[in-house]
Amino acid sequence: MxxxxxxxxxxxxxxxxxxxxxxxxxxxxxxxxxxxxxxxxxxxxxxxxxxxxxxxxxxxxxxxxxxxxxxxxxxxxxxxxxxxxxxxxxxxxxxxxxxxxxxxxxxxxxxxxxxxxxxxxxxxxxxxxxxxxxxxxxxxxxxxxxxxxxxxxxxxxxxxxxxxxxxxxxxxxxxGGKNYHLVHASANMDHVINSTVRAAFEYGGQKCSACSILYIPKSKWNSYVKPKLMAAIQDIKIGDATDKNMFYSAVIDKKAFDKISGYIDFARNSSEYTIVSGGKCDDSKGYFIEPTMIETKNPKGKLMVEEIFGPILTVYPYNDDEFASIFQLIKESIYGLTGSIFANDKKIIESALRLLRQVNGNFYVNDKCTGSIVNQQPFGGARASxxxxxxxxxxxxxxxxxxxxxxxxxxxxxxxxxxxxxx
The missing domain is CATH 3.40.605.10 (Aldehyde Dehydrogenase; Chain A, domain 1)
Incomplete structure (x- = not known):
């Protein structure tokens, strides 16, 4: 105890x-x-x-x-x-x-x-x-x-x-890494939403495996996933770690606070990004950063390639017919820790397992990219990870x-x- x-x-x-x-x-x-x-x-x-x-x-x-x-x-x-x-x-x-x-x-x-x-x-x-x-x-x-x-x-x-x-x-x-959830149009979107909230924001995103990127088809984003994710994020409570009602607490120190809030400020001042939810930072008593979801137009921008290690989820809505090109984006990452494919189409899952074979040390199918368990998912990644x-x-x-x-x-x-x- x-x-x-x-x-x-x-x-x-x-x-x-x-x-x-x-x-x-x-x-x-x-x-x-x-x-x-x-x-x-x-x-x-x-x-x-x-x-x-x-x-x-x-x-x-x-x-x-x-x-x-x-x-x-x-x-x-x-x-x-x-x-x-x-x-x-x-x-x-x-x-x-x-x-x-x-x-x-x-x-x-x-x-x-x-x-x-x-x-x-x-x-x-x-x-x-x-x-x-x-x-x-x-x-x-x-x-x-x-x-x-x-x-x-x-x-x-x-x-x-x-x-x-x-x-x-x-x-x-x-x-650590730059971990992702890759979502195909055939996936169960409610499962994607719940899994992404947990993977991105548990412990304030301060996990090596935390989900930092969400690749989502445009056909599902604006009409369904976006409003649902916004509602879920707005329902997250942050505060005293000893309060059982809190989903997560402060980030670890001022250095981390300054780094994470710096990324939010960068997104706020860039035409490539739109802060969809959250974005507030308060260090008056503890180092608290709201769960923040940011939409981007650039799949190779700063927030898509650099490890942040905080409660920031960057979303890239892709055209449905461009799904195959996302594999190449993922393969170009300097990191290789965790990643997830969400799909109910077995051929898509098989393609992901084949095309992303060399990328991630821990790969998940229809599950969040965090939460490895000793002797169930031995943990580690290659490349810069x-x-x-x-x-x-x-x-x-x-x-x-x-x-x-x-x-x-x-x-x-x-x-x-x-x-x-x-x-």
């Missing part, structure tokens, strides 16, 4: 979002990582006669730096514990805006028997931490969730220090281990010469 309360108060998560995060997802990571770790041990190499082959998993030589974000307490716990599970020593640097919940997670680990010095909780200035670890000859890997810019700077710093590091550090990064190592999946732990193959020979070699040489 303390962990859930800290997540609500410190990170402005509503009771539902905090419960999903701390009581469900964190527990799932711990349970399934242990299960996957045990399954790894079941592999036994083939042993021919007079030989015994074995395979064991070793820790990496050096330390792992776990750099966690503010938006999910569970991610912080997973970045640190999954690497420690494979025998590694971990330096855990939490987000400046999630220190309390992450510290409580660390305390729970210790209370459960984690030995001192295995996971080391180190709140620190981000650039200082990155500068120190990327120059250390003992760096064995980095487990990171955060912004594209930060991960790129870390990767660049490591590359510049490789000679002094002396090994090849393992780099795992999950960096990260290394796609799939947290919550069976192969994630392999990144944090250095396997060793062992051969025991029971036959005596009686001659160094090959048989054909003796003939």
């Amino acid at each position: 303390n962990l859930m309360a800290a997540t609500m108060i410190g990170q402005a998560k509503t009771v539902v979002q905090a419960e999903i995060d701390t009581a469900c997802e964190l527990a799932d990571f711990l349970r399934f990582n242990a299960y996957f770790g045990k399954k790894l041990q079941e592999y036994t190499p083939y042993s021919p006669p007079e030989t015994r082959n074995s395979y064991r998993f070793r820790a990496l030589e050096g330390f792992i730096a776990a750099i966690s974000p503010f938006n999910f307490t569970a991610i912080g716990g997973n970045l640190a514990s999954s690497t420690a599970l494979m025998g590694n020593v971990v330096l855990w640097k939490p987000s400046d805006t999630a220190i309390l919940s992450n510290y409580l997670t660390y305390k729970i680990f210790r209370e459960c028997g984690l030995p001192s010095g295995v996971i080391n909780f180190l709140p620190c200035d981000g650039p200082v931490f990155s500068s120190v670890i990327t120059k250390s000859p003992s760096l064995a890997g980095i487990n990171f969730t955060g912004s594209v810019a930060t991960f790129r700077s870390i990767w660049l710093s490591i590359s510049q220090n490789l000679i002094s590091i002396g090994n090849w550090p393992r780099l795992v990064g999950e960096c 990260g290394t796609n190592d799939k947290a919550g999946g069976p192969h994630y732990l392999l990144k944090w281990s250095s396997p060793q193959s062992i051969k025991e020979n029971f036959a005596q070699l009686k001659n160094w010469k090959y048989s054909y040489m003796c003939e």
